[in-house]
Each structure stands twice: as structure tokens, then as C-alpha cells.
Amino acid sequence: MERIEIKAEKRKETGKKATKQLRKEEKVPCVLYGGKGNLHFTAEEKAFKKLIYTPKAFLVDLFIDGEEHKAVMQDISFHPVTDRILHIDFKEIFDDKKVDISIPVHIVGDSAGIKAGGKLRMRRRTLRVRALPKDLPDFLEVDITPLNIGQSFKVRDLHYDNLEILDPAQAMVVGVVSSRLAKLSVEELAAQEAAEEAAAEAAAEAEAAGEGEEKKEEASE
Numbered sequence: 650m651e652r653i654e655i656k657a658e659k660r661k662e663t664g665k666k667a668t669k670q671l672r673k674e675e676k677v678p679c680v681l682y683g684g685k686g687n688l689h690f691t692a693e694e695k696a697f698k699k700l701i702y703t704p705k706a707f708l709v710d711l712f713i714d715g716e717e718h719k720a721v722m723q724d725i726s727f728h729p730v731t732d733r734i735l736h737i738d739f740k741e742i743f744d745d746k747k748v749d750i751s752i753p754v755h756i757v758g759d760s761a762g763i764k765a766g767g768k769l770r771m772r773r774r775t776l777r778v779r780a781l782p783k784d785l786p787d788f789l790e791v792d793i794t795p796l797n798i799g800q801s802f803k804v805r806d807l808h809y810d811n812l813e814i815l816d817p818a819q820a821m822v823v824g825v826v827s828s829r830l831a832k833l834s835v836e837e838l839a840a841q842e843a844a845e846e847a848a849a850e851a852a853a854e855a856e857a858a859g860e861g862e863e864k865k866e867e868a869s870e
Contacts, residue, residue: 651707652708657714658691659690660689680738682739706775718741719782746781750778754774756823762800767825778809786809791822802821
């Protein structure tokens, strides 16, 4: 995974007045947690542009008063009107500990369904994964070549070396839908997919319950 370097300095004050002054100076208040304790720091707003305004995911090398910390961005707050960055949370990472991070999905291949007139439907442009820092990829490649109209890849269908996908197994990542379905609103499609996922989960639970009953009967015999 790509890395980005950000130079910062520890905050001397953390009150509302100090925070307001930092923002006037076009600096962003931040906190780093996950290490020995929470570390409050600040950096120039422009230093975060490459990290935030991009579809890529980065590991961050924070140099706070010259001291290096490896981290990933966990949360960010924006001003509701100006869209300026208000605050960023970072989590410190270590080479021997797994980290949770969102990785972009990269679609490749020529779908048979799209060639037949279907439309590509992306439901998740990123996936939350857990892995050691050294095993984190720049993106998760999904080959849609085998998908026909009405078919999709769900989280459970995707497998990558040395990492675990944390999103729900039943969640759809990408699919090929008919032109009629492509005209559905986002809300209508989400409701339809949610109903399908609920039905699949209910079927899986029923199957598991049936297997449990069979085992009980075998034990009684």
C-alpha cells in the first residue's frame, strides 16, 4: 500500500478557544490513539489534501515534532457549509498487529451481461478489511467477466490472500442488472437487495437449524 508523509506538531492547548484559533490559521486539530496514550497534534490543512481528496487508501507516516508514528486515518469531520476539514482521528499501527482499514474496489474484465445490454451496479466502492500492514493492497480487484444479467458478487464470493473482509457476507459488492432495474432509484434498489439478503440469511439459519436437529436425532439413535 502507498504511504504518505505528514509533518505535524503537538498541541499545547486543546480547549475550544485554541481549536478555533488553529482553524483560523488553516490548521487541522487531530488526535492519534492506539499507542501508549492519546496524542493531540495539528498540521497544515493543505498537508491532508492528498490523503483525503482521493479514492486511494494510504498508510500514513506522521512526524509529530520529529517523532515518527505509523498510522491510518479512522475518522474525519467536515464543516457542514464550507466543507473544510474540522478534525481527523488517526489510529497508530504496528508491523506485528493487524489493522482495520477501508480499501477501494477496482473493477476489471468485460462482463457477458453488460455485452448483452445489462448495466453495471456498484454497491460498494470500498470494503473494510483486516490485515497486517505489510499485506494491505492498494486496491481489491474484482473481475466481472463471468457475470451475466441478474448475477452479482457478494462479499462472501470474494477471497484475497492474507486479509479478512469485515463487511457483511451477504452484502452485494457489484452486479449486472437489466435496463429496467437500472432505472430504479437508489432507495428502491437498496430495499430490494436488503429483502434478498434477509431471505438468504433466513434460509441459512433454517438450514443450520435443520442440521442441528439431524445431529440430535443421530445422537439419540
